[in-house]
Amino acid sequence: MKIIVDADACPRSVLQICGRIAGEHSLEVWTVASFNHNIESDFHVMVGNASQEADIRLMNLAQIGDIAVTQDWGLAAMLLAKGVRCLNPMGREFSNQNIEFLLEEREVKAKFRRNGGRTKGPHKRKPEDDREFEISLQRILSES
Template sequence: MKIIVDADACPKSVLQICRKLAGNHALKVWTVASFNHNIQSDHHVIVGNASQEADMRLMNLAQTGDIAVTQDWGLAAMLLGKGVRCLNPLGREFSNQTIEFLLEEREIKAKYRRSGGRTKGPHKRKTEDDRQFEVLLQRMLDEV
């Protein structure tokens, strides 16, 4: 079992939490990011900046029972299909029960933006987000 982080858009505080909790459980943390990012990690995979390149590499690294950290709902859907538990940096777990709704919502919002509409971006990160992420990751690791 390992923790795999989609590090292209992952906050540094989340990476630190992953490393700390993985160390407590003798697990490795793998990070995957394009060469445009400067990520310090013992197990870091650098990919090009082509569309979906990091996602494909993440999929190839992932195995059943792993934990993945990503903000990408599409990637989370594919990882769930492989038996990987997924959570986002805000401390919310993706599940087979909710992923279809999230993907439908993503498509509706994308269609709206293509037609000239505007949607809200993510809210500013708070310390509470880090705490919530740490609690969920710790719970996932304790369940193993």
């Protein structure tokens, strides 16, 4: 088992939490990001900035039983199908029960934006978000 982080848009605090908790459980933390990001990690995979390049590399690294941290709902859906537990940086776990709804929601919002609509972005990160992420990651590890 390892923790794989889609590090292109991952908050630094989440990377730090992953590193600390992985150390407590003797796990490796793999980070995948384009060369545009300065990521310090023992197991860092640098990719180009082509569309989906980081996602493809992450999919190739992932194995059954791994834990992935990503904000990308489409990537989470593919990882779930591969037997990987997926968590977003806010601490929400993606599951087979909620991923279909999330993908449908993403499509509806994308269509709305294509037609000139505006949607809200994510809220500013708070210390509570880090605590929620840590609680969720610890829970997943205790279940494994």
